[in-house]
Amino acid sequence: MSPEQQNISPVHDRHIALGAKMADFSGWQMPIEYAGVKAEHTAVRERVGIFDVSHLGKALVRGPGAKDFVNSCFTNDLNRIEPGRAQYTMCCNERGGVVDDLIAYLKSDDEVFLIPNAANNAEVVRLLTEAAPDGIEVINQHTTYGVIAVQGTKSDEVLTALGLPVGHDYMTYVETDWEGQPVIVCRTGYTGERGYELLPAWAATGELWDALVMAMKPHDGAPAGLGARDTLRTEMGYALHGNELSTEITPVMARAGWAVGWKKDTFWGKEALEAEREAKSTRISWGLDVTGRGIPRAGCEVKDAGGAVIGTVTSGTFSPTLGKGVALALLDRSAAEGDDVVIDVRGRDVTAQVKKPPFVEVGVRE
The missing domain is CATH 2.40.30.110 (Aminomethyltransferase beta-barrel domains)
Structure with a gap:
């Protein structure tokens, strides 16, 4: 895949056909809106909408003790969850600033799948690779998977129409298949509404998008761009890296201390964050x-x-x-x-x- 193609979603041609307004987002050409931010926002709040967020990063950490290694790096405590569950966590620097906030999917003690932000995927992979002990492999899978978010009160009905599993608990995931292709169905999202994030193989993402567009038509659903994604997350108070979190804005400042395993022996930035938490001055x-x-x-x-x-x-x-x-x-x-x-x-x-x-x-x- 050429460098030019790496910055285009596998659903790019569908966005163009739908007349989407496109813009650069973290080096990726992504849809900002189709029919208008307000209409797309309302579709998600009241019915259902789908977002192409394939620009999000993906990485796999595997090898004996992969879970313990990741746990020693990131803020949250992976011992709080079991395989099949996901966890919001942060990758901090030595000053406690946030290099990235991401979702960790615990597959087993020896395998952890990560979804960082698009702009920070390479840096997270680099930091983990440099810190990894012998036997631990860190694999950049940025363009191995696409990501389609299905969000809204009718999201279950849309997935059910495609024969995909629904109803599992918030922050859990199911590995299944669709039309003979593997897909991960995650009960996660960035809108506040009930919803799922689907991770098909990169090459199969366009076909899954087409099927979702058809499946949501009976529910008056709509494709939604990153403009609506931003209004939806802001209404919920969800942090966006580069805004509410950054290398200068810590989890303490962002009120994200709930995603810090304060009792863990170690994680990147622990000493600085403990001092900041105690001082209560920022x-x-x-x-x-x-x-x-x-x-x-x-x-x-x-x-x-x-x-x-x-x-x-x-x-x-x-x-x-x-x-x-x-x-x-x-x-x-x-x-x-x-x-x-x-x-x-x-x-x-x-x-x-x-x-x-x-x-x-x-x-x-x-």
Whole structure:
């Protein structure tokens, strides 16, 4: 596969045929929207939508003691789960900054499958490879699998129409086949709605996409782009690497301490994160429920009632569900839920209230 092809999804031709607006995302040409972000967002919240997220990274760590090795590197504790389950975790640097947040799928004590973010896949593979002891193999599988997310209240019906397994618990997965091709069916997602992420072989991804498009038609489903994916995750308060998490923004700052195995003997960045957790001096993540007229964007300053700058917006968008602006921000420890604040949106003050996300209530774990 040539370098040019590596940056094109296996569903690329389908996106073009559907008239998708395409844009560069982490070096990949991906669909931002088809019929419009609001329509696609609403389809997921009310019915069902499908997303091509094949740009996401994939890697396999295997060999005797692979689970223990990965556990010694990443923040969360793989001993909390058993084979057949998935876990959100983070790869940190020595300062506690987040190199990437990712999903680890525990296959066995000797095999762990990883889905990093697209832009960070190579770096995660590099760091693991450099740290791996003899006998542990780290394999970059970025273009071995495609990824299609099926999200929404009708997601079970769509998968059932294709003969794929449904109903397994949140953060579990099933390895099965479809039309003679292997596919992994994961009860995961990034929208807050009930849903699944399907991992077919790269070459079979287009055929599975076509079948899903047909299967969701009776439910008035819609293909959805990364624009709707972003509005959906922001409504839930889900972190996006590069915004709410980065090499400068730690799990403590992002309120992601729940994904840290604090009692583990070791993981990358442990000492720095323990010191930061104890000091309680860094800014931390909050939601901002906009009460004025305006849409905050990343980088906007946040001021308290007295006009003092107390933080910065990390993500901001128009919420199609609520019909107004919502944002995530890093704020000083002096901020508290219910506080009235002002966001500087291109020189204009927009009022908001500090809130702990999510901004909308959905059935993510149903």
